[in-house]
Amino acid sequence: xxxxxxxxxxxxxxxxxxxxxxxxxxxxxxxxxxxxxxxxxxxxxxxxxxxxxxxxxxxxxxxxxxxxxxxxxxxxxxxxxxxxxxxxxxxxxxxxxxxxxxxxxxxxxxxxxxxxxxxxxxxxxxxxxxxxxxxxxxxxxxxxxxxxxxxxxxxxxxxxxxxxxxxxxxxxxxxxxxxxxxxxxxxxxxxxxxxxxxxxxxxxxxxxxxxxxxxxxxxxxxxxxxxxxxxxxxxxxxxxxxxxxxxxxxxxxxxxxxxxxxxxxxxxxxxxxxxxxxxxxxxxxxxxxxxxxxxx
Numbered sequence: 001x002x003x004x005x006x007x008x009x010x011x012x013x014x015x016x017x018x019x020x021x022x023x024x025x026x027x028x029x030x031x032x033x034x035x036x037x038x039x040x041x042x043x044x045x046x047x048x049x050x051x052x053x054x055x056x057x058x059x060x061x062x063x064x065x066x067x068x069x070x071x072x073x074x075x076x077x078x079x080x081x082x083x084x085x086x087x088x089x090x091x092x093x094x095x096x097x098x099x100x101x102x103x104x105x106x107x108x109x110x111x112x113x114x115x116x117x118x119x120x121x122x123x124x125x126x127x128x129x130x131x132x133x134x135x136x137x138x139x140x141x142x143x144x145x146x147x148x149x150x151x152x153x154x155x156x157x158x159x160x161x162x163x164x165x166x167x168x169x170x171x172x173x174x175x176x177x178x179x180x181x182x183x184x185x186x187x188x189x190x191x192x193x194x195x196x197x198x199x200x201x202x203x204x205x206x207x208x209x210x211x212x213x214x215x216x217x218x219x220x221x222x223x224x225x226x227x228x229x230x231x232x233x234x235x236x237x238x239x240x241x242x243x244x245x246x247x248x249x250x251x252x253x254x255x256x257x258x259x260x261x262x263x264x265x266x267x268x269x270x271x272x273x274x275x276x277x278x279x280x281x282x283x284x285x286x287x288x289x290x291x292x293x294x295x296x
Contacts, residue, residue, distance in 0.1 A: 041067040046291035049082050052191065052214050053242025053264035054275050055283045056084045056109070066111070074118040076130075080111045087136055087151055087182075089278050104140040106151070111135070115157075124163030131156050132174075134181070151182035155191075169196040176217075185218030186234050197248075204250035208260065211243045238274050240266040240284060254295040261288055 042065060048055055049062035056062070066080030087106035115130020134153040159172035173192045180189040193212030200207065216238040246260025263286030266274050275283040 038071060039067060039069050041065070041296045042293060044291055044293040046289060048287065048289055049084065050262050050287075050289060052212060053240070053244075053262055053284050054086075054266070055277070055287075056082070056086050058085045058089055058277050058283075059281070059287070060085070070117075074116050075114075076117060077114040078112075080113075082109050083107060084109045084136075086283070087138060091141065092278075104138065106136050106138040106141075109134065109136055121160075124161075124168075126161040128157075128159040128161065128170075128172075150179070152178070153180050154178045155180075166199040166201065167196065168199075169194065179218075180216065183216055183218070183234055183238060186216050188217040189234075190215050190217075204252070206248045206250070208246040208248055208258070209244065211241065213239070213241050215239045237267065240264045240274070242284070246289070256293050256295075258291045258293070259289070261286065263287070 044064040045061065046064065047061050048059050049057040049064070062083045064080070064082040066078060068076060068078035070076040084107065088104050091104035111132060111134055113130055113132040115128060117126050117128045117130075119125060120127045132155045134151075134155075136151045138151075153176060155174045155176050157172060157174040159170050161170040162168065171192075171194050174190060176187060176189040179186045183189075191212055191214050193210065196209045198207040216234040218234045219232065242262070242264040244260050244262040246258055248256055248258045250256050264284030266282065266284035268274065268282075273280075273282040273284075277283055
């Protein structure tokens, strides 16, 4: 699950001209610099894939990558992918709500998105409007009318980017028009968040901060989990706040590394975690992240 601000790219091409100092004749214009490609790609390795504060890979390393196309009009489209384990973990663990006595495979998350990003307010203040489809190729999940059998999710989002000297960031609001990540009766869930970055100007280091609130709409009535969580709302069970503090190092040449500390206040109910790993760990517990990214 990827935050689009990480990949939506505003591209601009400009001509570059030079003159020869102290030339005896009229200076000749240098050849125009090649136009920047509207297509970029990226690949990342990380010790734990966290999305909105929750581990998607059961605290294990993940490999990620994708590409983006950005047109000078502001239109962009892209794809991003990551290895995951949370769907198979939920189905294949004895005692889990979704346990089916079958082997379920869902090793990858594929995100597809498109939108418009324009500086409507002024330079450094890009407004962003788009749609994001989370798609999970799966096998072994039984046919069911229960939304637990369908983790695929569609969200609409709007964001406002800002720049104040060395401080950049964005505020964003995402709205699920389908049940969100397999949670029953959860259409209308939303996620507002704020991200801030401060360029220290030293050794290519930037400080990063993030906070968000995942609200899960609906309730558990009429589904298999209602006996365990009778008449409780999805919000009571699954809504939470997440946060991140980190440092990013730009090595140049499209290579960067990041170190961060992330966590959530995901709730417990009757002694059980709302988001739990096969070994009983809280998937939203605080932990450290280390990642290395190459952009092409």
